Amino acid sequence: MLKKIKSFSVPTLRRLPLYLKIARREQSAGKLIISCSDIARECRLDPILVRKDIASTGVVGQARCGFPIDKLIEAVEIFLGWRGGKDAFLVGVGHLGAALLKYEKFQEHGLMIIAAFDIDKQKTKQKIGNIPVFLISKLPDLAKRMRVPIGIITVNADTAQDIADIMVDAGIKAIWNFAPIVLKVPESILVENVSLSASLGVLTSQLNRQKDSDE
Amino acid sequence: MLKKIKSFSVPTLRRLPLYLKIARREQSAGKLIISCSDIARECRLDPILVRKDIASTGVVGQARCGFPIDKLIEAVEIFLGWRGGKDAFLVGVGHLGAALLKYEKFQEHGLMIIAAFDIDKQKTKQKIGNIPVFLISKLPDLAKRMRVPIGIITVNADTAQDIADIMVDAGIKAIWNFAPIVLKVPESILVENVSLSASLGVLTSQLNRQKDSDE
DNA sequence: AATATATCGATATAAATATATCGATATATT
DNA sequence: AATATATCGATATATTTATATCGATATATT
Ligand SMILES: NC(=O)c1ccc[n+]([C@@H]2O[C@H](COP(=O)([O-])OP(=O)(O)OC[C@H]3O[C@@H](n4cnc5c(N)ncnc54)[C@H](O)[C@@H]3O)[C@@H](O)[C@H]2O)c1
Ligand SMILES: NC(=O)c1ccc[n+]([C@@H]2O[C@H](COP(=O)([O-])OP(=O)(O)OC[C@H]3O[C@@H](n4cnc5c(N)ncnc54)[C@H](O)[C@@H]3O)[C@@H](O)[C@H]2O)c1
Numbered sequence: 115m116l117k118k119i120k121s122f123s124v125p126t127l128r129r130l131p132l133y134l135k136i137a138r139r140e141q142s143a144g145k146l147i148i149s150c151s152d153i154a155r156e157c158r159l160d161p162i163l164v165r166k167d168i169a170s171t172g173v174v175g176q177a178r179c180g181f182p183i184d185k186l187i188e189a190v191e192i193f194l195g196w197r198g199g200k201d202a203f204l205v206g207v208g209h210l211g212a213a214l215l216k217y218e219k220f221q222e223h224g225l226m227i228i229a230a231f232d233i234d235k236q237k238t239k240q241k242i243g244n245i246p247v248f249l250i251s252k253l254p255d256l257a258k259r260m261r262v263p264i265g266i267i268t269v270n271a272d273t274a275q276d277i278a279d280i281m282v283d284a285g286i287k288a289i290w291n292f293a294p295i296v297l298k299v300p301e302s303i304l305v306e307n308v309s310l311s312a313s314l315g316v317l318t319s320q321l322n323r324q325k326d327s328d329e
Numbered sequence: 330m331l332k333k334i335k336s337f338s339v340p341t342l343r344r345l346p347l348y349l350k351i352a353r354r355e356q357s358a359g360k361l362i363i364s365c366s367d368i369a370r371e372c373r374l375d376p377i378l379v380r381k382d383i384a385s386t387g388v389v390g391q392a393r394c395g396f397p398i399d400k401l402i403e404a405v406e407i408f409l410g411w412r413g414g415k416d417a418f419l420v421g422v423g424h425l426g427a428a429l430l431k432y433e434k435f436q437e438h439g440l441m442i443i444a445a446f447d448i449d450k451q452k453t454k455q456k457i458g459n460i461p462v463f464l465i466s467k468l469p470d471l472a473k474r475m476r477v478p479i480g481i482i483t484v485n486a487d488t489a490q491d492i493a494d495i496m497v498d499a500g501i502k503a504i505w506n507f508a509p510i511v512l513k514v515p516e517s518i519l520v521e522n523v524s525l526s527a528s529l530g531v532l533t534s535q536l537n538r539q540k541d542s543d544e
Numbered sequence: 545a546a547t548a549t550a551t552c553g554a555t556a557t558a559a560a561t562a563t564a565t566c567g568a569t570a571t572a573t574t
Numbered sequence: 575a576a577t578a579t580a581t582c583g584a585t586a587t588a589t590t591t592a593t594a595t596c597g598a599t600a601t602a603t604t
Contacts, residue, residue: 125561127534131526135509149581157511162563165582177569177582194530195537209428216424219509223529263536288536290529294350294434296372304539306532310523311346314438314505315409317521319342321478321503322410324519340591364551377593380552392552392599 126167127194131223132157133168134190138222141183149180196224201262203286205277206269207232207247210292214268216243227266229256233273250280257284266290267297341382342409346438347372348383349405353437356398364395411439416477418501420492421484422447422462425507429483431458442481444471465495472499481505482512 133153140148150168154161168181173189175181191197199221204211207230214220215230230247232238238247248256256262265281267274267289274293281289288304291297297305348368355363365383369376383396388404390396406412414436419426422445429435430445445462447453453462463471471477480496482489482504489508496504503519506512512520 122534122538123561124531127531128524128527131524131530132509132511135526151581160563161581163561166562169583175582176571178571178580180581193534195533196530200533200536209431213424213428220529223526224533225529264532287539288532290532294347296347302539304532304535306528308523308525308528309343309346311350311438312343313521313523314435314440315346315411316339316342317479317503317505317519318410318415318439319337319345319408320519321415323337324502324517338591366551375593376551378591381592384553390552391601393550393601394599395551 122170126170129157129159129164129167130171130190130194133164134187134194134196137183137187137190141187146183147176147180148183148186150175152180191224194224196222199224199226200264201260202227202264202266202290203253203257203262203281204230204245204266204268205232205250205253205281206267206273207234207237207242208268208270211266211268212242214266215245218243225264228260228262250277253280254284257281257286261285263287264290266292268292271295337385341385344372344374344379344382345386345405345409348379349402349409349411352398352402352405356402361398362391362395363398363401364390367395406439409439411437414439414441415479416475417442417479417481417505418468418472418477418496419445419460419481419483420447420465420468420496421482421488422449422452422457423483423485426481426483427457429481430460433458440479443475443477465492468495469499472496472501476500478502479505481507483507486510 136153136156137148150165151161154164157164168186168190171189171193173181173186202225204215204227207215211230215227220227227245230242230245231250231253232247233250235249238249241247263286265286265288267277269277271293274291274295275297278289278291278297278299282299282303286303288306289297289299291305291307294309294311296307299305351368351371352363365380366376369379372379383401383405386404386408388396388401417440419430419442422430426445430442435442442460445457445460446465446468447462448465450464453464456462478501480501480503482492484492486508489506489510490512493504493506493512493514497514497518501518503521504512504514506520506522509524509526514520
């Protein structure tokens with residue numbers, strides 16, 4: 115019974131952060147109202163699609179004018195779970211992991227990376243982006259005590275499953291996975307994969323086809 | 330007339346790299362044949378979906394057995410444009426850009442980052458991941474002379490459009506954009522965005538909804 | 545040799561997503 | 575004040591994507 119969560123369209127969830135970014139910028143520029151058409155033009159999307167996406171956050175607009183920016187921002191932030199901020203642990207302080215730790219904008223997305231972990235003792239000697247790095251062995255205890263909901267995986271592909279297992283055991287509910295493998299986790303655990311291969315596949319495949327048709 | 334390129338499903342293009350990775354691994358392990366069911370199980374997808382995806386690459390299988398791995402790999406690589414390798418320039422040697430430059434696996438995806446560019450002269454003093462870094466002012470001439478098809482954007486959001494303009498002028502055909510903005514480019518230019526906000530939006534939104542239903 | 549079974553490939557159906565249409569309404573324009 | 579217009583919100587349609595069904599076939603099993 116409880117399983118019947120109203121699930122929202124993933125494409126919608128992926129577009130909303132962009133609308134939010136635009137809305138915030140316009141708000142900073144002093145605007146009080148923004149219309150779906152404005153957003154759609156900038157995103158190069160159909161205004162009807164933007165309106166439907168925004169409708170799913172529950173915010174109500176004004177005919178002929180658009181949406182009050184403050185209400186729109188609030189609704190989208192709440193809908194995305196970006197209000198308040200969620201704690202996260204990052205595991206794998208390598209090239210990519212360090213880049214993420216140094217990225218300051220995640221706070222705008224309600225993500226607080228409060229600690230990082232690595233197996234390499236050298237990495238624990240310094241803070242990165244003002245975030246402390248601990249030995250991976252410390253993760254379970256810390257995660258349980260602090261009830262950290264999100265784990266970020268930036269270790270090598272062949273270690274990623276082990277780290278996922280550790281995270282699940284430690285009570286982490288959602289995993290943001292940058293390693294190029296499909297993690298095996300219990301159904302109740304959310305996994306979102308960032309697959310650069312997938313993205314690159316779209317680009318190069320289309321590039322190839324375009325070239326073929328040119329000649 | 331020429332515009333009528335048979336376009337393939339983007340979801341399919343995004344899944345194929347994963348199948349390829351699995352196929353390559355199984356080939357290394359000595360296997361000669363692989364079935365859609367095998368791949369589907371590992372990817373946690375419906376075998377029918379995997380079969381349809383693979384069918385779009387044109388490879389033919391054997392009833393009751395599966396696909397010859399070598400033929401499958403060849404077909405997917407060709408389909409994705411990963412055979413031969415495509416040259417790319419990267420602009421913005423900051424935290425993220427440097428991580429990408431140091432990532433060795435892009436060659437497996439047919440991507441050869443042959444040079445990087447930055448506006449900061451300091452960055453040009455050293456190779457990163459064995460890739461030379463030049464001043465951004467050198468890009469147009471080099472790109473034109475070498476006919477580089479792909480540009481990777483890892484500069485700050487507020488500079489990304491300028492860099493895109495420079496790339497388009499320099500004859501680059503496809504842009505892999507890591508900056509969180511929608512680039513304005515001519516229709517003929519391909520753009521693929523890597524949006525961490527989008528990915529994070531899916532994760533946190535679903536996490537929120539799950540939590541709501543728990544209590 | 546006969547039978548069972550797993551898989552491909554084609555076709556059909558279902559579900560999800562995107563686009564179109566239309567009335568209502570708030571503002572701007574005449 | 576009357577009219578035009580841009581936008582919302584709801585509903586309808588079209589398109590895309592995913593899943594199901596079924597016959598053909600190659601191998602394994604009895
Ligand atoms: N660098 C990129 O641009 C890039 C791009 C796409 C995908 N990825 C993926 O991201 C992941 C990380 O890539 P990277 O380039 O940063 O690799 P990296 O080798 O630089 O970093 C991996 C880090 O993980 C740590 N680690 C290894 N095993 C561990 C364990 N058991 N517990 C804790 N820490 C452990 C290592 O010490 C290292 O610091 C890989 O899976 C890679 O495929 C990276
Ligand atoms: N670091 C991350 O984890 C991360 C995550 C998501 C998105 N991004 C996006 O990726 C981009 C880069 O992020 P970052 O953290 O690496 O930033 P960064 O500030 O570390 O790097 C930006 C680099 O671009 C260079 N640059 C600026 N203007 C330039 C110009 N006109 N020509 C050439 N080079 C120029 C800077 O000198 C710097 O080296 C940003 O758009 C950011 O939003 C980064």
